[in-house]
Amino acid sequence: MSPRDTTRRLQALAAAAITVAALVAVAPSAEAAHPGAPCTTPQLEPGWYGDNQARLQQLIDRYGRCNPYRPARARPVAVFDWDNTVVKNDVGDATMFWLLRNSRIRQPARGDWSTTSRFLTPAAAKALADACGALARPGTPLPTGTPAGAGCADEINAVYGTAATRTAAAAFAGWDRRTMEPGYAWLPQLMQGWTAREIRGFAAAARTENLAAPVGATQQVGTGRATGWVRYYDQQKDLIKSLRKAGFDVWISSASPQPVVEVWAEGVGIDADHVIGIRNTTTRGGVYTPRLQGCGSVRDGADTMITYIDGKRCWINKEIYGVRGPDAEKVQPAARRQVFAAGDSDTDVSFLRDATALRLVVNRNKNELMCRAYDNSDGKWIVNPMFIEPKKQKTGPYPCSTTGYVDHDGTPGPVRRDDTGVVPDQADTVY
Missing domain, CATH: 3.40.50.1000 (HAD superfamily/HAD-like)
Structure with a gap:
């Protein structure tokens, strides 16, 4: 083939390629040309109560x-x-227990536990300082996974899990009950000093342990036992x-x-x-x-x-x-x-x-x-x-008309509908 013929053939192939590309660009896709043809609505698996599966499918x-x-x-x-x-179960709890067992919570700045939460009471700050203060320098990890740090682990776990010290003193005060739960917030606040990447590593380790543990398993945290599975x-x-x-x-x-x-x-x-x-x-x-x-x-x-x-x-x-x-x-x-x-x-x-x-x-x-x-x-x-x-049936009605609602300041009151009407007490029928 002569050089001129080769050039003409290449030009023809290029023109053809341009034409095909243009047709593809303007032609409707099979999905657009036949709406609904490639679309399959997923169907839920069974295992739901009553008609819930049908409602969700709808x-x-x-x-x-x-x-x-x-x-x-x-x-x-x-x-x-x-x-x-x-x-x-609760992945926050699972992570907290892992942090305590593996000594990953740091002594707060200046050893002052009030810096960890603006809602922590003086009684709780003192109890934590008494239990943990001598165990590590500020900013360094507390040995909560060791026998020497078991008391510190117990105090942290009490404040986190019960909102009270081991002597039953209130651990938090002064928060808005509709926008804040200081016990929940305290966990990420105790993660101070670590990066998000490091915390993801801690959470991944806790996840592996809790998924591998049998249903109903418990784990040692401080001197006590805690839920050990998810x-x-x-x-x-x-x-x-x-x-x-x-x-x-x-x-x-x-x-x-x-x-x-x-x-x-x-x-x-x-x-x-x-x-x-x-x-x-x-x-x-x-x-x-x-x-x-x-x-x-x-x-x-x-x-x-x-x-x-x-x-x-x-x-x-x-x-x-x-x-x-x-x-x-x-x-x-x-x-x-x-x-x-x-x-x-x-x-x-x-x-x-x-x-x-x-x-x-x-x-x-x-x-x-x-x-x-x-x-x-x-x-x-x-x-x-x-x-x-699953939970067993609640033996009495829910107190909707009296104390089912908790206001911003913690005051209980009736649960109200959007029209301000009071919700009557309700029986527990799905269990």
Whole structure:
């Protein structure tokens, strides 16, 4: 072939390639040409109470990308609490116990335990200093995993787990009961001095141990025993998988520390950028401080707005919908709210109420939550027993009309509907 013929052939091939590329660019894809053809609505596995599986399937059928098939539409949002909603037991507890057993909690600055929480009482600060003060220099790890540090481990665990010292003195005071739980917040605050990467390593080690331990196992923490196992709920794993497959934007909102929940959420396919946990402020080098990030009108370091009751609403509005400032603390228009939410405790009440289509409650006998779920004034609540070791039926009614609600200052009162009507006492019927 002559050089001229070769050149002409190459030019022809190039022209043909350009033509094919142009046709591909303008031609409708098989998916677009036959809407619905490649779209299969996932079907939930069995294992749910009553008609809950059918109600959840209706949610997927209605809001999933196949009905109608519109791949470019905004994805419906689903938000799950984590501890005792997606898993049995508490991953924050599992991490705390691991930290104590492995001597990973640091002596606070100047040995002053009041620097770890603005809500810690003088009695608790003194009890912690007495138990732990002589064991390590400020900023260095306390030997809580050794016999010499067992008393320190016991005092920390008492304050964390019971909100009281070992002598029964109140450990915390002065917090807003609708935006903060100081015991929950204290765990990430005790992670000061570590980086998020290091904490993820601690959480991963705790996760491995707790998943490997048999159901019902306990572990030695200080001189006492503590829960030593965690399990994912198969039904919730399947629900999350099905929602994601159907095109839902699935998030986790938890009152456990951010890096801890990130590690556990990997087990259900949720990436770190879709996890909202308690978040610390950090130094320029990425080291955790005992101060917490704020939300809404609460500035960073004020430590008064974590992912707890109304605080969960604020953080969801901020992180998922981009609402900033005081508006993040308010109920948003329906178009800027999750269509589905799942939770198990009073800490989840506000973001569950915000869900516009369906609200799944895992029954752990929590007063305000069960009052609202059983009242079911708008027909959007469904209740399921715990999937592992479910609670027995509550023997008496929930005190909805008298003390089921806890106000900002801790005062108990009646649970009220949106129209301010009082919710009557409710019987426990799903167990």
